[in-house]
Amino acid sequence: xxxxxxxxxxxxRRSKAAKLEIWGRLVSLTALMLIVxxxxxxxxxxxxxxxxxxxxxxxxxxxxxxxxxxxxxVNGANGKPEVGALPMIVGSFLITILSAIVATPxxxxxxxxxxxxxxxxxxxILQPVTELLVGIPxxxxxxxxxxxxxxxxxxxxxxxxFGILSGTCVLFVMILPTVTSMSADALRAVPxxxxxxxxxxxxxxxxxxxxxxxxxxxxxxxxxxxxxMARAFGEALAVQMVIGNAAxxxxxxxxxxxxxxxxxxxGIGNTVMGSLQxxxxxxxxxxxxFMSLVFNLIIRLIGRKGRLQ
Amino acid sequence: MNSKTQxxxxxxxxxxxxxxxxxxxxxxxxYILASGVPQLSWHFLTAPGKAFLKGGGVGIxxxxxxxxxxxxxxxxxxxxxxxxxxxxxxxxxxxxxxTIRTAIEIxxxxxxVVVGLFGFLFFVVKLHLGxxxxxxxxxxxxxxxxLLTRSIEDSLRTISDVQREGGLALGLSRWExxxxxxxxxxxxxxxxGVILSAGRVFGEAAALIYTAGQSAPALDFTDWNPFxxxxxxxxxxxxxxxxxxxxxxxxxxxxxxxxAISSGSSAVLVIAILLFNFAARYLGKRLxxxxxxx
Numbered sequence: 132x133x134x135x136x137x138x139x140x141x142x143x144r145r146s147k148a149a150k151l152e153i154w155g156r157l158v159s160l161t162a163l164m165l166i167v168x169x170x171x172x173x174x175x176x177x178x179x180x181x182x183x184x185x186x187x188x189x190x191x192x193x194x195x196x197x198x199x200x201x202x203x204x205v206n207g208a209n210g211k212p213e214v215g216a217l218p219m220i221v222g223s224f225l226i227t228i229l230s231a232i233v234a235t236p237x238x239x240x241x242x243x244x245x246x247x248x249x250x251x252x253x254x255x256i257l258q259p260v261t262e263l264l265v266g267i268p269x270x271x272x273x274x275x276x277x278x279x280x281x282x283x284x285x286x287x288x289x290x291x292x293f294g295i296l297s298g299t300c301v302l303f304v305m306i307l308p309t310v311t312s313m314s315a316d317a318l319r320a321v322p323x324x325x326x327x328x329x330x331x332x333x334x335x336x337x338x339x340x341x342x343x344x345x346x347x348x349x350x351x352x353x354x355x356x357x358x359x360m361a362r363a364f365g366e367a368l369a370v371q372m373v374i375g376n377a378a379x380x381x382x383x384x385x386x387x388x389x390x391x392x393x394x395x396x397x398g399i400g401n402t403v404m405g406s407l408q409x410x411x412x413x414x415x416x417x418x419x420x421f422m423s424l425v426f427n428l429i430i431r432l433i434g435r436k437g438r439l440q
Numbered sequence: 441m442n443s444k445t446q447x448x449x450x451x452x453x454x455x456x457x458x459x460x461x462x463x464x465x466x467x468x469x470x471y472i473l474a475s476g477v478p479q480l481s482w483h484f485l486t487a488p489g490k491a492f493l494k495g496g497g498v499g500i501x502x503x504x505x506x507x508x509x510x511x512x513x514x515x516x517x518x519x520x521x522x523x524x525x526x527x528x529x530x531x532x533x534x535x536x537x538x539t540i541r542t543a544i545e546i547x548x549x550x551x552x553v554v555v556g557l558f559g560f561l562f563f564v565v566k567l568h569l570g571x572x573x574x575x576x577x578x579x580x581x582x583x584x585x586x587l588l589t590r591s592i593e594d595s596l597r598t599i600s601d602v603q604r605e606g607g608l609a610l611g612l613s614r615w616e617x618x619x620x621x622x623x624x625x626x627x628x629x630x631x632x633g634v635i636l637s638a639g640r641v642f643g644e645a646a647a648l649i650y651t652a653g654q655s656a657p658a659l660d661f662t663d664w665n666p667f668x669x670x671x672x673x674x675x676x677x678x679x680x681x682x683x684x685x686x687x688x689x690x691x692x693x694x695x696x697x698x699x700a701i702s703s704g705s706s707a708v709l710v711i712a713i714l715l716f717n718f719a720a721r722y723l724g725k726r727l728x729x730x731x732x733x734x
Contacts, residue, residue: 148613155615156530162522163531163540166585170543173550173558173582180561240457248454257458260465266636266713267468268643270686271706275471277690278699304464311461335447365551367646368687392553392646397691399557399650404565416557420550427549431542 174420181417184410190214195414201378201394203408214411216391218380220418223390225381226295226370227363230302234310235356239345242314247326247340258315264308273369276301281373288385293375296384301369306359313358317351318344350437354430361426365419367392391415469710476707479700485708488658489685494697498705500656503672504679508573508652509642511675512580517634520585524592529604529618548586555583556647564651571678576652583647584637591633595626627731632724639716643709645683653678654688682709 145153184190190212198215206212241261245253280300285292321344329339345352375387376397395415402409487497523544531537559579569575599622607617623630656679659672666673680688686705689698 148616152613152615155619156526159522159526159530162519163526165519166523166547166589167540167543169582169585170547172562173547173555176558176561177554237457237461240454241461244454244458248451249458257462260462260469263714263717264465264468266639266643266717267472268645268683268709268713270643270645270683271472271709274686274690274702274706275468278475278703279471304468307461308465335443337447337450338443341450361549365549365553367551367553368649372687372690392551395553395557396646396649399560413557416554420554423549423551423554424546427546 177413177416177420180410180413181420182414184214184407184414188212188407188410190407190411195411196220199380203411212407212411214407214414216411216415216418218378219389219391219394219415222295222374222381222388223364223392223422226298226302226374226390227360229295229299230306230363231356231360233299233303234307234359238307238310238355238359239314239352241311242318243340243345245311245315246318247336247344253315258312261308261312261315265312269305269366269369270372272301272305273372276369276373284385290385291375291387292385293373293387294383294385295374295381295388297373298370298390299384301373302363302366305366305369306363309362310355310359313355314348314352317348317355320351321347350433353433354437357426357429357433361423361430364422364426365392367396371396391419395419472703472706472710476703476705476710479704480707484704489656489701490695496695496697496701498682498685498701498708500659501680501682501685501705502708503659504573504652504656505642505681505683507672508576508580508648508679508681509638511573511577512584512641513634513638515577516581516584516588519581520588520592521630523585523589524596525618527589528593528596529614529622544586544589547582548590552583552644552646555579556650558582559647560650570676571651571653571655573652573675573677573679576648576679576681577675579647579651580641580644583644584641587640588633588637591637592626592630595629595633596622598629599625624731628724628728631727632720635716635720635723639713639720642712642716643683645681645687648681648684649687652681652684654680654684656680656685 184195185192194211195214195216197217198213199217200213200215201218202213204212241257245257276297280297281292283292284294284297284300288296325343325347326339329343330336334342370390371393374389374393376389376393377387378389378394379387381388395412398412399409402412484497485502486499488500489498490496527537527540531540556579559575559582563569563575563578564571603621603625604617607621608614612620657677658670660668660670661672663671664673665671666675668674669677682705686702686709689695690702695701
C-alpha cells in the first residue's frame with residue numbers, strides 16, 4: 132500500500148520542467164509589470180508635483196494657463212504670484228506647428244521619391260542617410276543651430292538671432308529624418324496592385340501618386356507627421372540652446388522667447404524643492420506630459436480610423 | 441495644361457525636393473565632421489577638461505558616457521527581454537495586454553526631459569542617491585526600456601511559428617522552447633536592436649542633466665576600487681557625459697574654447713553613432729550566417 136501512495140505522490144509532484152515553466156513565466160511577467168509600474172510612477176509623481184501649484188499654492192488653473200507674465204518669485208499687481216505660462220505654451224505650440232509645416236512637404240516628397248520614382252537611388256543613398264540622421268543626438272543639432280543657424284538669422288533679420296525662427300530651423304532638420312522614414316514606411320505599405328491598376332487605367336505617374344498612393348497612405352502619413360510633432364514638442368536641449376530663453380510672449384519670430392522644455396531645463400536646478408517657483412516648473416512638466424498623452428491619443432485615433440477604411 | 445506636362449512638372453519637383461533634402465542632410469553631416477575632426481587628437485580624447493582655460497580635453501566625459509551606457513544596458517536588457525518574451529510568447533490577446541502595450545507606447549513617447557525630471561525627483565531626491573551615475577543609469581533605463589522591448593518583440597516576431605510548434609511537439613515546455621529554440625534563432629536581430637538602442641542612449645542628454653549631474657570630478661584611473669570616490673568605477677559619483685558636456689559649455693559660455701571643444705565632441709558623438717550603426721549591421725549579418733548556416 133505504501134509504495135502505491137509514494138508512487139502516486141511522485142506522479143502528482145510537479146516535474147522539473149513544469150517548475151521551470153512557472154518560474155520563467157513569473158520572471159518575464161515581473162519584468163513586464165516593472166515597466167508598467169515605471170509608467171504609472173512617472174505619471175503619478177509628475178502629476179502630484181504638478182498640481183501642487185494649484186492645491187497648496189492656490190494659483191488658479193485659468194491664471195496659470197492664460198497669464199502672460201512668468202515670474203514665480205515675485206508677486207504681481209494683484210498680490211498673487213506671477214505664474215502665467217501662456218508665453219511658454221504659445222512658444223511650444225508655435226515652434227512645433229511651424230516645424231511640422233515646413234518639414235511635412237519635404238519629408239513626404241522625399242518619401243515619395245524614395246518609393247515611387249527612384250527606388251534604386253532611394254535604397255542606396257536616401258535610406259541609409261535618413262536612418263543615420265535619426266540617431267544623431269539632439270545636442271548636436273542644438274550646437275549646429277547655435278553655431279550656424281543663429282548667426283545666419285542674426286545676419287539676415289538683425290537682433291540677437293535667437294528665437295522661434297532659429298528653433299524652427301533646428302527642429303525642422305531634426306524631425307525631417309524621422310518623418311521621412313515613417314512616411315516611407317507608410318507608402319511601402321500601399322499594395323503594389325493599387326499602382327498597377329491606376330497605371331493600367333492610363334493615369335500618369337504623378338496622377339497615380341497623387342490620386343491613389345498618397346490617398347491610400349494618408350493615415351500612415353498623418354501618423355508620421357504627428358509623431359514628428361510630438362518629438363518637436365518634447366525636444367528640450369536643442370531648442371533651449373537656440374531660442375533665447377526669455378519668458379515673454381513671442382511678438383515676432385526672431386525675438387527671444389521660450390518653450391515649456393527650455394524653461395524646465397534652465398529653471399529646475401535653480402529653485403528650491405517645494406517652493407512655489409519649483410512647483411510652478413513642475414506644473415509646466417505636467418502640461419508637457421499631458422500634451423504627450425494627447426499626441427499619443429491622436430496617433431491612436433488616426434490608426435483606428437485608417438483601419439476602418 | 442495637359443496631364444503629361446503636369447506629370448513632368450510634378451516629377452521634376454519631387455526630384456528637386458529629394459535633392460534638396462539630400463543636400464541638407466549631407467551638409468549637416470559634412471559640417472559636423474569637417475568642423476569637428478580637426479579638433480580630435482589623443483590629448484583631446486584622454487585629457488580631463490579645463491573649466492576656464494583653453495586646451496582641455498573630454499577624457500572623463502567620454503569615459504562617463506561609456507560607463508553609463510554599459511550600466512544602463514546591463515539594467516535595461518534583462519527587463520526588456522523578459523517583458524518582450526511575456527508580451528509575445530505568453531500574453532493573451534485581451535484588454536489587459538492592450539492596456540500594457542499602450543502604457544509602453546506612452547513611455548516611449550514621453551519627452552526625455554520628463555523622464556529625466558522624474559529620475560531627479562525619485563532617485564536623486566527621494567532615494568537620496570544624489571547626482572550620480574546610478575541615478576543617471578536608471579533614468580536612461582526608463583528612456584531605453586520601451587524602445588528595447590519593442591525591438592526585441594519584433595525580433596521574436598520574425599521567428600516563424602514552425603519553430604515554436606517544433607519545440608512544443610518535442611515535449612519542451614513553453615519556457616524551454618523560448619530559451620532553447622526561439623532565443624538562439626533571434627540572437628542576430630536582438631543584437632542589432634541592442635546596438636542601435638545603445639547609439640540612442642549614448643547621445644541622450646536631456647534625461648541626464650538632472651540625474652547624472654553636470655560636473656565631472658577628476659578621476660584616478662589607477663584606482664579601481666568602486667568604493668573610493670575618485671575611482672572610475674564608483675557608481676555614486678556625479679558624471680557629466682559627452683552629450684551633457686556639449687550642452688553645458690554652450691549654455692554657460694565661460695570656457696574660452698567652448699566652440700572648438702563642442703565641435704570635437706559632436707564629431708566624437710556622431711562617429712560613435714556611425715560605428716554603432718555599422719557594427720549593428722555587420723554583426724547582425726555575420727551572426728545570422730554563423731548561426732543559421734544560410
